[in-house]
Amino acid sequence: MTHPNPYRLTDPPADSPPADAPSGVSRGGVLRSVLWAVVVVSTVANMAASFGGARTWVHLLCGAVTVLGAGTLVVRNLRGHK
Known part of the structure; x- marks a missing residue:
């Protein structure tokens, strides 16, 4: 739940995401992409x-x-489904 900022002089724009919204790319997503690239290149x-x-x-x-x-990708996938 977000609370309004009492120190803000103006309202935030309607199209801005809330402060607690997750970012677009996660660290796990980047790692997965790097692992796939390593597998393909090797x-x-x-x-x-x-x-x-x-x-x-x-x-x-x-x-x-x-x-x-490939083994790291499989292990990460299996741990993610628990």
């Missing part, structure tokens, strides 16, 4: 390494980053 890098004939450690590194990113 997957594409792994495919490029396959076509380019890169060494084994490059494939392993890209695969590990992909698995960690």
Whole structure:
């Protein structure tokens, strides 16, 4: 519940959100987007390494980053549904 500000000289504009309204982008939303970007980039890098004939450690590194990113997304999703 919002209370009017007794020190305000004018009324706030009708189109302004209340002071306790949530912001448009949450921290979790940003993290989710970054994790998806990491998963996609590491997957594409792994495919490029396959076509380019890169060494084994490059494939392993890209695969590990992909698995960690995807695993983090799955864990965050499962914890969010409790």
